Amino acid sequence: xxxxxxxxxxLREDARVEVVARKRRKxxxxxxxxxxxLPxxxxxxxxxxxxxxxARELMEDDEEGGLFGRQVVExxxxxxxxxxxxxxxxxxxxxxxxxxxxxxxxxxxxxxRRTLADIILAKxxxxxxxxxxxxEDGLPPKVLETYRAIGPILARYRxxxxxxxxxxxPALERWDELLWLARPDAWSVQAVGAVTRIFAxxxxxxxxxxxxxxxxxxRCRDDLRTYRKLNYHLYQALHRALFKxxxxxxxxxxxxxxxxxxxxxxxxxxxxxKASVPAAHAxxxxxxxxxxxxxxxxxxxxxxxxxxxxxxxxxxxVVSALVAYFARFVTPTTATVQQGDRLPVLWHQSLxxxxxxxxxxxxxxxxxxxxxxxxxxVHDKITPDIRRELRAAMDDDDA
Numbered sequence: 001x002x003x004x005x006x007x008x009x010x011l012r013e014d015a016r017v018e019v020v021a022r023k024r025r026k027x028x029x030x031x032x033x034x035x036x037x038l039p040x041x042x043x044x045x046x047x048x049x050x051x052x053x054x055a056r057e058l059m060e061d062d063e064e065g066g067l068f069g070r071q072v073v074e075x076x077x078x079x080x081x082x083x084x085x086x087x088x089x090x091x092x093x094x095x096x097x098x099x100x101x102x103x104x105x106x107x108x109x110x111x112x113r114r115t116l117a118d119i120i121l122a123k124x125x126x127x128x129x130x131x132x133x134x135x136e137d138g139l140p141p142k143v144l145e146t147y148r149a150i151g152p153i154l155a156r157y158r159x160x161x162x163x164x165x166x167x168x169x170p171a172l173e174r175w176d177e178l179l180w181l182a183r184p185d186a187w188s189v190q191a192v193g194a195v196t197r198i199f200a201x202x203x204x205x206x207x208x209x210x211x212x213x214x215x216x217x218x219r220c221r222d223d224l225r226t227y228r229k230l231n232y233h234l235y236q237a238l239h240r241a242l243f244k245x246x247x248x249x250x251x252x253x254x255x256x257x258x259x260x261x262x263x264x265x266x267x268x269x270x271x272x273x274k275a276s277v278p279a280a281h282a283x284x285x286x287x288x289x290x291x292x293x294x295x296x297x298x299x300x301x302x303x304x305x306x307x308x309x310x311x312x313x314x315x316x317x318v319v320s321a322l323v324a325y326f327a328r329f330v331t332p333t334t335a336t337v338q339q340g341d342r343l344p345v346l347w348h349q350s351l352x353x354x355x356x357x358x359x360x361x362x363x364x365x366x367x368x369x370x371x372x373x374x375x376x377x378v379h380d381k382i383t384p385d386i387r388r389e390l391r392a393a394m395d396d397d398d399a
Contacts, residue, residue: 004355052134105247109269112178139174139177139178144179144181147178147181147182148182149184150163150165150166150181150182151186154166154184154186155183155186155191156188156189157187158190159169159192162194162198166198170198170199173203176207176210178379179215182277184215185220186365189234192215192219192234192237194213196216196240196241197237198241200213200241200243201243203244203247205246206247206264206326208241210253212241212244212247212248213250214254215270216234216238216251216252218269220234220237220268221264224264228263230267235271238252238271239271242271242272244278245278245281249281249284249288252268253285253303254285254289254292257289257293257297257300260297261299262298262299262302262346264299265302265303266302269303269305269306270306272306272307273309273310274305277310279313282307283312283314283318285303286314287317289307289325290304290318290321290322290325291321291325293325294328296329296344298325298344298346301346301350304322304354305346305353308353308354308357309357311357314361316361319358319361319362319366320366322354322358323370324363326351326354326373327369328368328372329347330372330373330374330376330377342377342379343377345382348382348383348386349382351370351373352385352389355389355390355393356389359389359390359396360393360396362393364394367390367393370386370390371387374386374387
């Protein structure tokens with residue numbers, strides 16, 4: 001505004017100076033007659049009138065976006081253009097709070113959870129077949145474009161800030177669909193660790209379980225299968241994911257215990273051993289592992305050792321379930337071992353750890369059952385220690 005006023009004032013001043021100069025020149029010229037003075041006065045007044053009319057036209061142009069108005073508007077447009085470019089870049093990687101509310105307005109209740117492969121195939125089919133015009137359940141094209149642009153960014157991510165559109169995912173209803181659009185299977189290990197840290201803090205346990213089971217667990221297992229070791233960032237991601245222990249056990253440990261290799265179980269159990277887990281969650285997981293295992297699994301033994309070594313106070317039901325778990329291998333018809341087969345060392349180690357840590361919680365019928373198990377499955381170096389612990393427990397009961 002200051003720029004416009006100065007230009008208008010300068011214009012008026014120039015017109016006034018021109019009129020004064022013309023008057024001075026006319027005064028110096030000799031007047032021949034009164035008849036000739038009239039045209040001179042008209043000639044003197046004419047430049048002033050023209051200057052005023054010119055100034056008035058310029059001011060009107062200025063108010064209507066004319067000469068000076070266009071100059072100022074062009075400057076504003078240049079600044080606004082740069083903001084628009086920044087906004088486009090911002091939209092490619094993030095959403096404002098207002099835009100996130102707009103996105104939320106399109107969402108309905110989430111459907112039943114699907115696997116990552118199902119989601120990706122569904123999105124490919126949706127891309128090949130354009131949605132109907134009356135389809136109100138589809139995501140807006142702007143949202144689809146935004147979250148699809150996140151995938152290549154996180155594939156190259158090494159450190160720094162994450163896209164803002166990714167940070168608002170935990171607050172959205174159809175968050176999982178937006179997550180699949182970002183192609184988490186192609187993220188760098190650094191991106192997986194950073195996203196896990198955010199989701200572990202902001203997702204509720206039910207949603208965190210979905211992310212752990214469908215994204216974090218498959219990514220860690222793929223890394224172990226490819227490189228024979230777990231990347232540091234993925235290891236830290238598993239550790240941070242324990243911020244939601246219920247989701248961690250339901251989405252990672254229990255699914256992993258079904259078909260995990262021994263190497264996978266050892267690495268995941270090391271994460272569990274180094275972390276502090278609520279006793280109630282540990283008790284529930286021990287119960288699930290004991291009651292849900294109908295066949296022998298080395299992974300189950302590894303997880304049992306990791307949890308039993310924490311020495312949590314366990315309810316009687318959990319202790320009884322663990323005793324029943326070991327007793328199950330005495331009867332060949334209910335276990336995967338044939339009569340006379342020797343169980344792996346891990347199984348004997350898990351029984352020894354259980355006897356050492358919880359011999360004070362074992363009731364007499366528990367001790368009798370475990371003594372029968374020790375007679376049936378014998379290990380030259382471990383079984384004597386198991387029997388010693390059981391005898392010590394019986395002596396404690398007698399005392």
